[in-house]
Amino acid sequence: xxxxxxxxxxxxxxxxxxxxxxxxxxxxxxxxxxxxxxxxxxxxxxxxxxxxxxxxxxxxxxxxxxxxxxxxxxxxxxxxxxxxxxxxxxxxxxxxxxxxxxxxxxxxxxxxxxxxxxxxxxxxxxxxxxxxxxxxxxxxxxxxxxxxxxxxxxxxxxxxxxxxxxxxxxxxxxxxxxxxxxxxxxxxxxxxxxxxxxxxxxxxxxxxxxxxxxxxxxxxxxxxxxxxxxxxxxxxxxxxxxxxxxxxxxxxxxxxxxxxxxxxxxxxxxxxxxxxxxxxxxxxxxxxxxxxxxxxxxxxxxxxxxxxxxxxxxxxx
Amino acid sequence: xxxxxxxxxxxxxxxxxxxxxxxxxxxxxxxxxxxxxxxxxxxxxxxxxxxxxxxxxxxxxxxxxxxxxxxxxxxxxxxxxxxxxxxxxxxxxxxxxxxxxxxxxxxxxxxxxxxxxxxxxxxxxxxxxxxxxxxxxxxxxxxxxxxxxxxxxxxxxxxxxxxxxxxxxxxxxxxxxxxxxxxxxxxxxxxxxxxxxxxxxxxxxxxxxxxxxxxxxxxxxxxxxxxxxxxxxxxxxxxxxxxxxxxxxxx
Numbered sequence: 246x247x248x249x250x251x252x253x254x255x256x257x258x259x260x261x262x263x264x265x266x267x268x269x270x271x272x273x274x275x276x277x278x279x280x281x282x283x284x285x286x287x288x289x290x291x292x293x294x295x296x297x298x299x300x301x302x303x304x305x306x307x308x309x310x311x312x313x314x315x316x317x318x319x320x321x322x323x324x325x326x327x328x329x330x331x332x333x334x335x336x337x338x339x340x341x342x343x344x345x346x347x348x349x350x351x352x353x354x355x356x357x358x359x360x361x362x363x364x365x366x367x368x369x370x371x372x373x374x375x376x377x378x379x380x381x382x383x384x385x386x387x388x389x390x391x392x393x394x395x396x397x398x399x400x401x402x403x404x405x406x407x408x409x410x411x412x413x414x415x416x417x418x419x420x421x422x423x424x425x426x427x428x429x430x431x432x433x434x435x436x437x438x439x440x441x442x443x444x445x446x447x448x449x450x451x452x453x454x455x456x457x458x459x460x461x462x463x464x465x466x467x468x469x470x471x472x473x474x475x476x477x478x479x480x481x482x483x484x485x486x487x488x489x490x491x492x493x494x495x496x497x498x499x500x501x502x503x504x505x506x507x508x509x510x511x512x513x514x515x516x517x518x519x520x521x522x523x524x525x526x527x528x529x530x531x532x533x534x535x536x537x538x539x540x541x542x543x544x545x546x547x548x549x550x551x552x553x554x555x556x557x558x559x560x561x562x
Numbered sequence: 563x564x565x566x567x568x569x570x571x572x573x574x575x576x577x578x579x580x581x582x583x584x585x586x587x588x589x590x591x592x593x594x595x596x597x598x599x600x601x602x603x604x605x606x607x608x609x610x611x612x613x614x615x616x617x618x619x620x621x622x623x624x625x626x627x628x629x630x631x632x633x634x635x636x637x638x639x640x641x642x643x644x645x646x647x648x649x650x651x652x653x654x655x656x657x658x659x660x661x662x663x664x665x666x667x668x669x670x671x672x673x674x675x676x677x678x679x680x681x682x683x684x685x686x687x688x689x690x691x692x693x694x695x696x697x698x699x700x701x702x703x704x705x706x707x708x709x710x711x712x713x714x715x716x717x718x719x720x721x722x723x724x725x726x727x728x729x730x731x732x733x734x735x736x737x738x739x740x741x742x743x744x745x746x747x748x749x750x751x752x753x754x755x756x757x758x759x760x761x762x763x764x765x766x767x768x769x770x771x772x773x774x775x776x777x778x779x780x781x782x783x784x785x786x787x788x789x790x791x792x793x794x795x796x797x798x799x800x801x802x803x804x805x806x807x808x809x810x811x812x813x
Binding site for chain 2: 284296300304306307308309310311313315319320322323329333337368418421425428429462525534542543545547548549551555
Protein backbone atom coordinates (compact mmCIF):
# COMPACT_ATOMS: atom_id res chain seq x y z
CA UNK A 246 0.00 0.00 0.00
CA UNK A 247 1.35 3.43 -0.91
CA UNK A 248 0.85 5.99 1.75
CA UNK A 249 1.39 9.69 1.83
CA UNK A 250 4.11 10.73 4.29
CA UNK A 251 1.55 12.67 6.30
CA UNK A 252 -0.59 9.56 6.79
CA UNK A 253 2.36 7.52 7.90
CA UNK A 254 3.43 10.15 10.38
CA UNK A 255 -0.07 10.30 11.79
CA UNK A 256 -0.25 6.50 12.10
CA UNK A 257 3.10 6.39 13.83
CA UNK A 258 2.01 9.11 16.20
CA UNK A 259 -1.18 7.26 17.12
CA UNK A 260 0.76 4.03 17.50
CA UNK A 261 3.21 5.62 19.93
CA UNK A 262 0.33 7.19 21.86
CA UNK A 263 -1.21 3.77 22.37
CA UNK A 264 2.10 2.42 23.57
CA UNK A 265 2.53 5.33 25.95
CA UNK A 266 -0.93 4.69 27.35
CA UNK A 267 -0.02 1.01 27.88
CA UNK A 268 -2.64 -0.19 25.38
CA UNK A 269 -1.55 -3.53 23.92
CA UNK A 270 -0.85 -3.78 20.21
CA UNK A 271 -2.80 -6.65 18.65
CA UNK A 272 -2.10 -8.58 15.42
CA UNK A 273 -4.58 -6.68 13.24
CA UNK A 274 -3.56 -3.24 14.50
CA UNK A 275 -1.42 -0.99 12.37
CA UNK A 276 2.22 -1.09 13.41
CA UNK A 277 5.45 0.32 11.96
CA UNK A 278 7.37 -2.13 9.76
CA UNK A 279 10.37 -1.86 12.05
CA UNK A 280 8.27 -2.75 15.10
CA UNK A 281 6.97 -5.82 13.28
CA UNK A 282 10.47 -6.81 12.11
CA UNK A 283 11.97 -6.32 15.56
CA UNK A 284 9.31 -8.51 17.12
CA UNK A 285 9.60 -11.23 14.47
CA UNK A 286 13.35 -11.29 15.05
CA UNK A 287 13.09 -11.28 18.83
CA UNK A 288 10.22 -13.77 19.22
CA UNK A 289 11.62 -16.23 16.69
CA UNK A 290 15.02 -16.03 18.39
CA UNK A 291 13.26 -16.77 21.62
CA UNK A 292 11.41 -19.72 20.05
CA UNK A 293 14.65 -21.08 18.57
CA UNK A 294 16.30 -20.77 21.98
CA UNK A 295 13.60 -22.94 23.54
CA UNK A 296 14.00 -25.60 20.87
CA UNK A 297 17.80 -25.60 20.72
CA UNK A 298 17.75 -25.49 24.52
CA UNK A 299 16.08 -28.92 24.51
CA UNK A 300 19.31 -30.47 23.19
CA UNK A 301 21.80 -30.04 26.07
CA UNK A 302 19.15 -31.17 28.55
CA UNK A 303 17.65 -33.85 26.32
CA UNK A 304 21.08 -35.40 26.15
CA UNK A 305 20.75 -36.28 29.88
CA UNK A 306 17.25 -37.81 29.81
CA UNK A 307 18.55 -41.31 29.17
CA UNK A 308 21.22 -40.91 31.87
CA UNK A 309 19.27 -39.19 34.66
CA UNK A 310 20.41 -40.66 37.99
CA UNK A 311 17.00 -41.84 39.20
CA UNK A 312 13.46 -42.20 37.86
CA UNK A 313 12.11 -39.14 39.64
CA UNK A 314 14.81 -36.93 38.11
CA UNK A 315 14.21 -38.54 34.74
CA UNK A 316 10.48 -37.78 34.96
CA UNK A 317 11.13 -34.19 36.05
CA UNK A 318 13.60 -33.64 33.23
CA UNK A 319 11.21 -35.12 30.67
CA UNK A 320 8.46 -32.81 31.91
CA UNK A 321 10.78 -29.81 31.80
CA UNK A 322 12.04 -30.44 28.28
CA UNK A 323 8.47 -31.03 27.17
CA UNK A 324 7.53 -27.63 28.63
CA UNK A 325 10.29 -26.09 26.56
CA UNK A 326 8.97 -27.64 23.37
CA UNK A 327 5.57 -26.22 24.36
CA UNK A 328 7.10 -22.76 24.82
CA UNK A 329 8.62 -23.09 21.37
CA UNK A 330 5.15 -23.81 20.00
CA UNK A 331 3.50 -20.78 21.64
CA UNK A 332 6.31 -18.55 20.49
CA UNK A 333 6.23 -19.77 16.89
CA UNK A 334 2.47 -19.13 17.00
CA UNK A 335 3.13 -15.60 18.24
CA UNK A 336 5.53 -15.07 15.35
CA UNK A 337 2.83 -16.24 12.97
CA UNK A 338 0.43 -13.56 14.27
CA UNK A 339 2.93 -11.07 12.83
CA UNK A 340 2.64 -12.61 9.39
CA UNK A 341 5.85 -14.65 9.50
CA UNK A 342 5.93 -18.32 8.50
CA UNK A 343 7.01 -20.83 11.15
CA UNK A 344 8.93 -23.06 8.76
CA UNK A 345 10.67 -20.08 7.14
CA UNK A 346 11.87 -18.80 10.51
CA UNK A 347 13.15 -22.31 11.29
CA UNK A 348 15.03 -22.36 7.99
CA UNK A 349 16.66 -19.08 9.02
CA UNK A 350 17.85 -20.79 12.19
CA UNK A 351 19.37 -23.65 10.22
CA UNK A 352 21.07 -21.34 7.71
CA UNK A 353 22.62 -19.34 10.55
CA UNK A 354 20.69 -16.19 9.64
CA UNK A 355 18.63 -16.30 12.84
CA UNK A 356 20.29 -16.54 16.24
CA UNK A 357 19.35 -18.24 19.48
CA UNK A 358 20.56 -17.84 23.03
CA UNK A 359 24.32 -18.50 23.04
CA UNK A 360 24.17 -20.29 26.36
CA UNK A 361 23.00 -23.44 24.57
CA UNK A 362 26.28 -23.60 22.69
CA UNK A 363 27.96 -24.69 25.90
CA UNK A 364 28.00 -28.43 26.55
CA UNK A 365 26.11 -30.16 29.38
CA UNK A 366 28.80 -32.63 30.42
CA UNK A 367 27.78 -33.71 33.92
CA UNK A 368 24.53 -34.30 35.76
CA UNK A 369 25.22 -31.18 37.84
CA UNK A 370 25.01 -29.17 34.62
CA UNK A 371 21.33 -30.04 34.41
CA UNK A 372 20.58 -28.57 37.83
CA UNK A 373 22.80 -25.60 37.06
CA UNK A 374 21.05 -24.91 33.75
CA UNK A 375 17.72 -24.93 35.60
CA UNK A 376 19.00 -22.65 38.35
CA UNK A 377 21.20 -20.17 36.47
CA UNK A 378 20.08 -20.33 32.85
CA UNK A 379 16.35 -20.49 33.54
CA UNK A 380 16.92 -18.00 36.36
CA UNK A 381 18.51 -15.56 33.92
CA UNK A 382 15.79 -16.23 31.35
CA UNK A 383 13.09 -15.40 33.93
CA UNK A 384 14.67 -11.99 34.63
CA UNK A 385 14.19 -11.19 30.95
CA UNK A 386 10.84 -12.85 30.59
CA UNK A 387 9.08 -11.38 33.60
CA UNK A 388 9.73 -7.99 32.03
CA UNK A 389 8.37 -9.31 28.71
CA UNK A 390 5.00 -10.13 30.32
CA UNK A 391 4.41 -6.38 30.01
CA UNK A 392 5.67 -6.16 26.44
CA UNK A 393 3.54 -3.87 24.24
CA UNK A 394 2.71 -6.66 21.78
CA UNK A 395 -0.33 -8.52 23.17
CA UNK A 396 0.20 -12.11 21.95
CA UNK A 397 3.85 -12.12 23.08
CA UNK A 398 3.04 -10.61 26.47
CA UNK A 399 0.22 -13.11 27.12
CA UNK A 400 2.29 -16.11 26.00
CA UNK A 401 5.03 -14.94 28.30
CA UNK A 402 2.77 -15.04 31.37
CA UNK A 403 2.27 -18.79 31.00
CA UNK A 404 5.90 -19.36 30.05
CA UNK A 405 7.10 -17.49 33.14
CA UNK A 406 5.04 -19.69 35.45
CA UNK A 407 6.66 -22.80 34.03
CA UNK A 408 10.14 -21.26 33.92
CA UNK A 409 9.97 -20.31 37.55
CA UNK A 410 9.11 -23.93 38.34
CA UNK A 411 12.12 -25.02 36.26
CA UNK A 412 14.37 -22.64 38.12
CA UNK A 413 13.22 -24.02 41.47
CA UNK A 414 13.63 -27.63 40.40
CA UNK A 415 17.17 -26.83 39.23
CA UNK A 416 17.97 -25.24 42.55
CA UNK A 417 16.43 -28.16 44.45
CA UNK A 418 18.52 -30.60 42.42
CA UNK A 419 21.65 -28.63 43.37
CA UNK A 420 20.63 -28.55 47.04
CA UNK A 421 20.69 -32.35 46.91
CA UNK A 422 24.16 -32.37 45.32
CA UNK A 423 25.54 -29.76 47.70
CA UNK A 424 24.26 -31.69 50.72
CA UNK A 425 25.59 -34.93 49.26
CA UNK A 426 29.08 -36.41 49.10
CA UNK A 427 32.24 -34.35 48.42
CA UNK A 428 32.19 -35.78 44.86
CA UNK A 429 28.70 -34.41 44.31
CA UNK A 430 29.56 -31.04 45.79
CA UNK A 431 32.64 -30.82 43.54
CA UNK A 432 30.46 -31.70 40.55
CA UNK A 433 28.13 -28.82 41.41
CA UNK A 434 31.02 -26.37 41.88
CA UNK A 435 32.53 -27.41 38.55
CA UNK A 436 29.20 -26.76 36.81
CA UNK A 437 28.95 -23.36 38.52
CA UNK A 438 32.47 -22.50 37.33
CA UNK A 439 31.53 -23.24 33.73
CA UNK A 440 28.03 -21.75 33.63
CA UNK A 441 28.38 -18.55 35.69
CA UNK A 442 29.91 -16.29 33.07
CA UNK A 443 27.91 -17.58 30.11
CA UNK A 444 24.76 -17.01 32.23
CA UNK A 445 25.70 -13.36 32.74
CA UNK A 446 26.29 -13.07 28.99
CA UNK A 447 22.68 -14.19 28.38
CA UNK A 448 21.49 -10.62 28.99
CA UNK A 449 23.33 -9.49 25.88
CA UNK A 450 25.89 -6.77 25.27
CA UNK A 451 26.37 -3.82 27.62
CA UNK A 452 23.91 -0.98 27.15
CA UNK A 453 26.45 1.18 25.31
CA UNK A 454 27.05 -1.68 22.83
CA UNK A 455 23.40 -2.59 22.26
CA UNK A 456 22.21 -0.69 19.18
CA UNK A 457 18.56 -1.84 19.12
CA UNK A 458 17.84 -1.19 22.76
CA UNK A 459 16.76 2.46 22.75
CA UNK A 460 14.05 1.96 20.12
CA UNK A 461 12.83 -1.24 21.80
CA UNK A 462 12.54 0.61 25.08
CA UNK A 463 10.56 3.40 23.43
CA UNK A 464 8.21 0.82 21.91
CA UNK A 465 8.01 -0.96 25.27
CA UNK A 466 9.13 -4.23 23.76
CA UNK A 467 11.88 -3.96 26.34
CA UNK A 468 11.27 -2.51 29.77
CA UNK A 469 14.72 -2.72 31.31
CA UNK A 470 18.17 -2.44 29.79
CA UNK A 471 20.52 -5.42 29.46
CA UNK A 472 22.78 -4.14 32.23
CA UNK A 473 19.88 -3.49 34.59
CA UNK A 474 18.57 -7.03 34.14
CA UNK A 475 22.05 -8.50 34.51
CA UNK A 476 22.53 -6.62 37.77
CA UNK A 477 19.16 -7.83 39.11
CA UNK A 478 20.17 -11.38 38.26
CA UNK A 479 23.50 -11.12 40.08
CA UNK A 480 21.83 -9.53 43.10
CA UNK A 481 19.21 -12.29 43.26
CA UNK A 482 21.63 -15.16 42.63
CA UNK A 483 24.50 -14.43 45.01
CA UNK A 484 22.46 -15.23 48.16
CA UNK A 485 21.22 -18.44 46.52
CA UNK A 486 24.82 -19.51 45.82
CA UNK A 487 25.58 -18.83 49.50
CA UNK A 488 22.73 -21.12 50.56
CA UNK A 489 24.18 -23.83 48.34
CA UNK A 490 27.70 -23.19 49.66
CA UNK A 491 29.03 -22.71 46.12
CA UNK A 492 31.71 -20.18 45.24
CA UNK A 493 30.95 -17.80 42.40
CA UNK A 494 34.02 -17.79 40.13
CA UNK A 495 34.69 -14.06 40.37
CA UNK A 496 37.31 -12.74 42.84
CA UNK A 497 35.92 -9.21 42.49
CA UNK A 498 32.36 -10.07 43.40
CA UNK A 499 31.40 -8.07 46.49
CA UNK A 500 28.49 -6.19 48.00
CA UNK A 501 28.60 -2.45 47.44
CA UNK A 502 26.89 -0.60 50.32
CA UNK A 503 26.77 2.61 48.34
CA UNK A 504 24.98 1.31 45.25
CA UNK A 505 23.03 -1.40 47.06
CA UNK A 506 24.17 -3.92 44.45
CA UNK A 507 26.90 -6.47 43.98
CA UNK A 508 29.96 -5.35 42.03
CA UNK A 509 31.40 -7.90 39.64
CA UNK A 510 34.31 -8.27 37.20
CA UNK A 511 34.04 -7.13 33.59
CA UNK A 512 32.59 -9.72 31.24
CA UNK A 513 34.76 -11.34 28.59
CA UNK A 514 32.93 -9.94 25.57
CA UNK A 515 35.41 -11.51 23.15
CA UNK A 516 34.14 -14.90 24.23
CA UNK A 517 30.54 -13.71 23.89
CA UNK A 518 31.02 -12.46 20.32
CA UNK A 519 32.98 -15.57 19.32
CA UNK A 520 30.11 -17.79 20.45
CA UNK A 521 27.55 -15.55 18.72
CA UNK A 522 29.61 -15.80 15.53
CA UNK A 523 29.47 -19.59 15.65
CA UNK A 524 32.71 -20.42 17.43
CA UNK A 525 31.21 -21.75 20.65
CA UNK A 526 31.92 -25.32 21.76
CA UNK A 527 28.62 -26.72 20.43
CA UNK A 528 27.28 -24.30 17.79
CA UNK A 529 27.93 -26.74 14.99
CA UNK A 530 26.45 -29.74 16.81
CA UNK A 531 23.30 -27.87 17.82
CA UNK A 532 22.49 -26.65 14.32
CA UNK A 533 23.40 -30.02 12.81
CA UNK A 534 21.04 -31.79 15.22
CA UNK A 535 18.15 -29.44 14.38
CA UNK A 536 18.78 -29.59 10.65
CA UNK A 537 19.00 -33.37 10.75
CA UNK A 538 15.71 -33.59 12.65
CA UNK A 539 14.02 -31.45 10.02
CA UNK A 540 15.51 -33.30 7.06
CA UNK A 541 14.86 -36.75 8.49
CA UNK A 542 11.35 -35.73 9.43
CA UNK A 543 10.50 -34.45 5.97
CA UNK A 544 8.94 -37.73 4.81
CA UNK A 545 6.79 -37.84 7.96
CA UNK A 546 5.40 -34.37 7.33
CA UNK A 547 4.83 -35.22 3.66
CA UNK A 548 2.98 -38.38 4.67
CA UNK A 549 0.76 -36.48 7.07
CA UNK A 550 -0.08 -33.94 4.37
CA UNK A 551 -0.74 -36.61 1.76
CA UNK A 552 -3.00 -38.51 4.13
CA UNK A 553 -4.92 -35.35 5.07
CA UNK A 554 -5.46 -34.57 1.37
CA UNK A 555 -6.72 -38.10 0.68
CA UNK A 556 -9.16 -37.81 3.53
CA UNK A 557 -10.40 -34.43 2.40
CA UNK A 558 -10.98 -35.88 -1.09
CA UNK A 559 -12.90 -38.83 0.33
CA UNK A 560 -15.14 -36.48 2.30
CA UNK A 561 -16.02 -34.35 -0.72
CA UNK A 562 -16.47 -37.43 -2.96
CA UNK B 563 9.83 -65.34 48.25
CA UNK B 564 6.24 -65.63 49.37
CA UNK B 565 4.68 -64.59 46.14
CA UNK B 566 7.16 -65.24 43.39
CA UNK B 567 4.54 -65.56 40.66
CA UNK B 568 3.15 -62.10 41.42
CA UNK B 569 6.66 -60.67 41.72
CA UNK B 570 7.60 -61.95 38.28
CA UNK B 571 4.37 -60.80 36.71
CA UNK B 572 4.55 -57.23 38.00
CA UNK B 573 8.25 -57.08 37.20
CA UNK B 574 7.45 -57.83 33.55
CA UNK B 575 4.88 -55.03 33.51
CA UNK B 576 7.31 -52.61 35.16
CA UNK B 577 10.22 -53.48 32.90
CA UNK B 578 8.11 -53.12 29.75
CA UNK B 579 7.20 -49.57 30.81
CA UNK B 580 10.71 -48.72 31.93
CA UNK B 581 12.51 -49.90 28.82
CA UNK B 582 10.07 -48.37 26.34
CA UNK B 583 10.04 -45.11 28.33
CA UNK B 584 13.82 -45.06 28.17
CA UNK B 585 13.82 -45.68 24.42
CA UNK B 586 11.30 -42.92 23.71
CA UNK B 587 13.38 -40.49 25.76
CA UNK B 588 16.11 -40.82 23.14
CA UNK B 589 13.90 -38.94 20.66
CA UNK B 590 13.83 -35.78 22.74
CA UNK B 591 14.92 -32.83 20.61
CA UNK B 592 15.11 -34.92 17.44
CA UNK B 593 11.45 -35.53 16.52
CA UNK B 594 10.18 -35.03 12.96
CA UNK B 595 7.96 -32.14 14.09
CA UNK B 596 7.80 -30.20 17.31
CA UNK B 597 4.35 -31.59 18.14
CA UNK B 598 5.76 -35.13 18.00
CA UNK B 599 8.71 -34.15 20.17
CA UNK B 600 6.13 -33.15 22.76
CA UNK B 601 4.03 -36.28 22.22
CA UNK B 602 6.95 -38.69 22.50
CA UNK B 603 8.41 -37.07 25.62
CA UNK B 604 4.92 -37.10 27.09
CA UNK B 605 4.44 -40.81 26.42
CA UNK B 606 7.92 -41.48 27.77
CA UNK B 607 6.99 -39.56 30.91
CA UNK B 608 3.78 -41.59 31.34
CA UNK B 609 5.70 -44.83 30.95
CA UNK B 610 8.39 -43.81 33.43
CA UNK B 611 5.62 -42.90 35.88
CA UNK B 612 4.04 -46.33 35.39
CA UNK B 613 7.41 -47.98 35.87
CA UNK B 614 7.83 -46.16 39.18
CA UNK B 615 4.50 -47.40 40.54
CA UNK B 616 4.96 -50.93 39.22
CA UNK B 617 8.55 -51.33 40.40
CA UNK B 618 7.69 -49.93 43.83
CA UNK B 619 5.09 -52.64 44.07
CA UNK B 620 7.63 -55.25 42.93
CA UNK B 621 9.89 -54.10 45.77
CA UNK B 622 7.00 -54.36 48.20
CA UNK B 623 6.19 -57.93 47.10
CA UNK B 624 9.85 -58.87 47.41
CA UNK B 625 9.97 -57.40 50.92
CA UNK B 626 13.65 -56.52 51.00
CA UNK B 627 13.20 -52.77 51.12
CA UNK B 628 14.00 -52.07 47.47
CA UNK B 629 12.37 -49.07 45.84
CA UNK B 630 11.82 -48.42 42.13
CA UNK B 631 15.31 -46.99 41.70
CA UNK B 632 17.08 -49.98 43.24
CA UNK B 633 15.18 -52.16 40.78
CA UNK B 634 15.45 -49.92 37.73
CA UNK B 635 19.14 -49.13 38.04
CA UNK B 636 20.90 -51.89 39.94
CA UNK B 637 19.99 -55.16 38.28
CA UNK B 638 22.12 -57.07 35.81
CA UNK B 639 21.04 -57.37 32.23
CA UNK B 640 19.67 -60.90 32.55
CA UNK B 641 17.48 -59.81 35.45
CA UNK B 642 15.36 -57.52 33.27
CA UNK B 643 12.11 -59.12 32.14
CA UNK B 644 10.87 -56.75 29.42
CA UNK B 645 9.73 -58.19 26.10
CA UNK B 646 12.35 -58.01 23.32
CA UNK B 647 10.06 -55.72 21.29
CA UNK B 648 10.56 -52.85 23.72
CA UNK B 649 14.34 -52.82 23.71
CA UNK B 650 14.53 -52.68 19.91
CA UNK B 651 16.25 -49.48 18.73
CA UNK B 652 14.10 -46.52 17.72
CA UNK B 653 15.08 -46.67 14.05
CA UNK B 654 13.10 -44.17 12.01
CA UNK B 655 9.81 -42.61 13.09
CA UNK B 656 7.81 -45.39 11.39
CA UNK B 657 9.73 -47.99 13.37
CA UNK B 658 9.20 -46.13 16.64
CA UNK B 659 5.48 -45.73 15.99
CA UNK B 660 5.05 -49.35 14.90
CA UNK B 661 6.77 -50.60 18.07
CA UNK B 662 4.56 -48.28 20.08
CA UNK B 663 1.38 -49.33 18.31
CA UNK B 664 2.03 -53.08 18.66
CA UNK B 665 2.66 -52.51 22.35
CA UNK B 666 -0.21 -50.08 23.03
CA UNK B 667 -2.65 -52.47 21.36
CA UNK B 668 -1.48 -55.06 23.89
CA UNK B 669 -1.32 -52.81 26.93
CA UNK B 670 -4.79 -51.32 26.61
CA UNK B 671 -6.81 -54.57 26.86
CA UNK B 672 -4.38 -55.80 29.50
CA UNK B 673 -4.95 -52.77 31.73
CA UNK B 674 -8.70 -53.00 31.09
CA UNK B 675 -8.66 -56.50 32.51
CA UNK B 676 -6.24 -55.64 35.32
CA UNK B 677 -8.79 -53.04 36.47
CA UNK B 678 -10.80 -56.01 37.72
CA UNK B 679 -7.83 -57.56 39.49
CA UNK B 680 -8.48 -58.95 42.96
CA UNK B 681 -5.14 -57.40 43.88
CA UNK B 682 -6.06 -53.81 44.82
CA UNK B 683 -2.64 -52.38 44.15
CA UNK B 684 -2.60 -53.77 40.60
CA UNK B 685 -6.14 -52.54 40.00
CA UNK B 686 -5.21 -49.04 41.17
CA UNK B 687 -2.12 -48.86 38.96
CA UNK B 688 -4.15 -50.19 36.02
CA UNK B 689 -6.78 -47.51 36.51
CA UNK B 690 -4.27 -44.67 36.32
CA UNK B 691 -2.27 -46.26 33.52
CA UNK B 692 -5.28 -47.14 31.38
CA UNK B 693 -6.19 -43.47 30.95
CA UNK B 694 -2.71 -42.80 29.63
CA UNK B 695 -2.55 -45.93 27.50
CA UNK B 696 -5.81 -45.07 25.70
CA UNK B 697 -4.19 -41.85 24.52
CA UNK B 698 -1.01 -43.65 23.53
CA UNK B 699 -2.96 -46.15 21.44
CA UNK B 700 -5.00 -43.42 19.78
CA UNK B 701 -1.82 -41.52 18.94
CA UNK B 702 0.14 -44.51 17.62
CA UNK B 703 -2.86 -45.93 15.66
CA UNK B 704 -3.42 -42.61 13.95
CA UNK B 705 0.21 -42.40 12.94
CA UNK B 706 0.26 -45.98 11.62
CA UNK B 707 -2.76 -45.17 9.46
CA UNK B 708 -1.29 -41.85 8.32
CA UNK B 709 2.07 -43.39 7.46
CA UNK B 710 0.65 -46.53 5.88
CA UNK B 711 -1.84 -44.61 3.77
CA UNK B 712 0.33 -41.49 3.25
CA UNK B 713 3.02 -41.40 0.56
CA UNK B 714 4.78 -44.32 -1.17
CA UNK B 715 7.82 -43.68 0.98
CA UNK B 716 5.94 -43.60 4.27
CA UNK B 717 4.01 -46.73 3.29
CA UNK B 718 7.26 -48.52 2.51
CA UNK B 719 8.84 -47.43 5.77
CA UNK B 720 5.81 -48.48 7.81
CA UNK B 721 5.68 -51.87 6.07
CA UNK B 722 9.42 -52.41 6.67
CA UNK B 723 8.90 -51.60 10.35
CA UNK B 724 6.01 -54.05 10.58
CA UNK B 725 8.06 -56.78 8.87
CA UNK B 726 10.91 -56.18 11.28
CA UNK B 727 8.92 -55.97 14.51
CA UNK B 728 6.24 -58.60 13.90
CA UNK B 729 8.72 -61.25 15.06
CA UNK B 730 8.63 -59.87 18.59
CA UNK B 731 4.87 -59.74 19.10
CA UNK B 732 4.09 -63.29 20.30
CA UNK B 733 6.38 -62.83 23.25
CA UNK B 734 4.08 -60.14 24.66
CA UNK B 735 1.59 -62.93 25.45
CA UNK B 736 4.14 -65.17 27.17
CA UNK B 737 2.61 -67.00 30.13
CA UNK B 738 4.52 -69.05 32.70
CA UNK B 739 3.18 -72.04 34.59
CA UNK B 740 3.11 -69.79 37.65
CA UNK B 741 0.85 -67.31 35.90
CA UNK B 742 -1.89 -69.92 35.81
CA UNK B 743 -2.28 -69.62 39.57
CA UNK B 744 -2.57 -65.84 39.26
CA UNK B 745 -5.24 -66.25 36.61
CA UNK B 746 -7.09 -68.74 38.80
CA UNK B 747 -7.17 -66.36 41.74
CA UNK B 748 -8.44 -63.50 39.59
CA UNK B 749 -5.31 -61.39 39.96
CA UNK B 750 -4.49 -61.28 36.26
CA UNK B 751 -6.38 -62.16 33.07
CA UNK B 752 -5.53 -65.04 30.78
CA UNK B 753 -3.32 -63.93 27.93
CA UNK B 754 -5.62 -65.66 25.43
CA UNK B 755 -8.24 -63.00 26.07
CA UNK B 756 -5.70 -60.24 25.64
CA UNK B 757 -4.37 -61.70 22.43
CA UNK B 758 -7.84 -61.86 20.91
CA UNK B 759 -8.37 -58.18 21.65
CA UNK B 760 -4.90 -57.30 20.40
CA UNK B 761 -5.41 -59.15 17.11
CA UNK B 762 -8.66 -57.32 16.51
CA UNK B 763 -7.11 -53.90 17.02
CA UNK B 764 -3.99 -54.73 15.04
CA UNK B 765 -5.90 -56.15 12.10
CA UNK B 766 -8.31 -53.28 11.82
CA UNK B 767 -5.67 -50.55 12.09
CA UNK B 768 -3.27 -52.27 9.70
CA UNK B 769 -6.08 -52.77 7.21
CA UNK B 770 -6.97 -49.10 7.30
CA UNK B 771 -3.28 -48.32 6.95
CA UNK B 772 -3.10 -50.63 3.89
CA UNK B 773 -0.28 -52.56 5.57
CA UNK B 774 0.12 -56.33 5.35
CA UNK B 775 1.02 -58.71 8.16
CA UNK B 776 4.21 -60.52 7.09
CA UNK B 777 3.81 -64.09 5.90
CA UNK B 778 6.99 -65.14 7.70
CA UNK B 779 5.65 -65.76 11.15
CA UNK B 780 8.88 -66.83 12.83
CA UNK B 781 8.74 -65.49 16.38
CA UNK B 782 11.55 -64.63 18.80
CA UNK B 783 11.35 -64.87 22.54
CA UNK B 784 13.75 -64.58 25.45
CA UNK B 785 13.23 -61.22 27.15
CA UNK B 786 10.67 -62.64 29.55
CA UNK B 787 13.30 -65.18 30.65
CA UNK B 788 16.11 -62.61 30.86
CA UNK B 789 17.73 -63.54 27.56
CA UNK B 790 17.95 -60.29 25.64
CA UNK B 791 19.13 -58.91 22.33
CA UNK B 792 22.47 -57.12 22.02
CA UNK B 793 20.61 -53.81 22.19
CA UNK B 794 19.65 -53.97 25.85
CA UNK B 795 23.23 -53.74 27.15
CA UNK B 796 23.75 -50.36 25.51
CA UNK B 797 20.41 -49.10 26.72
CA UNK B 798 21.30 -50.13 30.27
CA UNK B 799 24.76 -48.56 29.99
CA UNK B 800 23.02 -45.22 29.53
CA UNK B 801 20.23 -45.88 32.02
CA UNK B 802 22.52 -47.11 34.79
CA UNK B 803 25.51 -44.84 34.11
CA UNK B 804 25.11 -42.48 37.06
CA UNK B 805 24.20 -45.16 39.59
CA UNK B 806 27.13 -47.33 38.53
CA UNK B 807 29.69 -44.51 38.25
CA UNK B 808 28.65 -42.85 41.53
CA UNK B 809 27.34 -45.69 43.72
CA UNK B 810 25.35 -45.13 46.91
CA UNK B 811 24.56 -41.46 46.45
CA UNK B 812 21.28 -39.58 46.64
CA UNK B 813 20.32 -37.46 43.66
